[in-house]
Amino acid sequence: MKNIAVFASGRGSNFSAIVKAVKSGKLRARLSLLVCDNSKAAVLGKARKNKVRIALVKREDFSSKQEFEDGIIKNLRENKVDLIVLAGFMRILSREFVRAYSGRIINIHPALLPSFKGAHAIKDAFEYGVKVTGVTVHFVDEKTDHGPIILQDSVRIMPKDTLMALENKIHKIEHRLYPQAIGLFIKGRLKVKGRKVEILKS
Numbered sequence: 001m002k003n004i005a006v007f008a009s010g011r012g013s014n015f016s017a018i019v020k021a022v023k024s025g026k027l028r029a030r031l032s033l034l035v036c037d038n039s040k041a042a043v044l045g046k047a048r049k050n051k052v053r054i055a056l057v058k059r060e061d062f063s064s065k066q067e068f069e070d071g072i073i074k075n076l077r078e079n080k081v082d083l084i085v086l087a088g089f090m091r092i093l094s095r096e097f098v099r100a101y102s103g104r105i106i107n108i109h110p111a112l113l114p115s116f117k118g119a120h121a122i123k124d125a126f127e128y129g130v131k132v133t134g135v136t137v138h139f140v141d142e143k144t145d146h147g148p149i150i151l152q153d154s155v156r157i158m159p160k161d162t163l164m165a166l167e168n169k170i171h172k173i174e175h176r177l178y179p180q181a182i183g184l185f186i187k188g189r190l191k192v193k194g195r196k197v198e199i200l201k202s
């Protein structure tokens with residue numbers, strides 16, 4: 001069985017959706033590790049409750065970004081992690097880190113990439129006035145919010161929608177799409193050719 005590590009810095013609703021998919025047997029993987037960089041994050045309580053091992057790796061405890069990332073890699077190696085799942089991890093990983101786990105890091109982004117990159121995608125899309133936005137799961141490469149796209153799903157923004165209503169719609173999609181994308185990876189059904197990801201038949 002493959003070992004996955006979720007990286008998260010905040011609330012952890014995607015972490016919970018992944019835990020649920022693993023527990024129900026929908027996702028045949030071992031959730032070996034939560035990597036978190038924020039000691040106040042709500043995701044920590046969720047990991048404790050579900051008995052998921054935690055690596056709390058705070059940037060301020062290391063003298064450089066490289067040492068911080070080496071600390072993370074040590075934890076990943078100790079837990080024989082096969083796949084890194086970024087779920088609201090609010091730090092940019094270095095080129096060296098991405099290379100060390102090339103093809104084995106995926107990210108979820110709350111917009112239809114390449115639109116609305118960055119840390120405030122839902123708000124940015126809402127304020128821009130687009131009528132359709134969505135969610136993207138993609139492989140991580142050396143540029144932020146850029147790598148080959150695995151899955152996307154869209155949502156309409158209705159005139160009556162508030163920002164909060166849109167956030168709720170986006171998160172609902174995320175909680176379905178992320179376990180689905182992780183499942184495809186684990187089954188070896190993702191074939192990357194340049195920018196394109198082919199989904200192989202099961």
Ligand code: GAR
Pocket residue numbers: 008010011012013014015087088089108109110118119120121171174
């Ligand atoms: C999610 O909406 C995820 O798409 C977003 O952070 C949120 C984390 O929520 N990630 C980004 O914006 C990355 N650019 P969660 O902690 O409840 O899973």
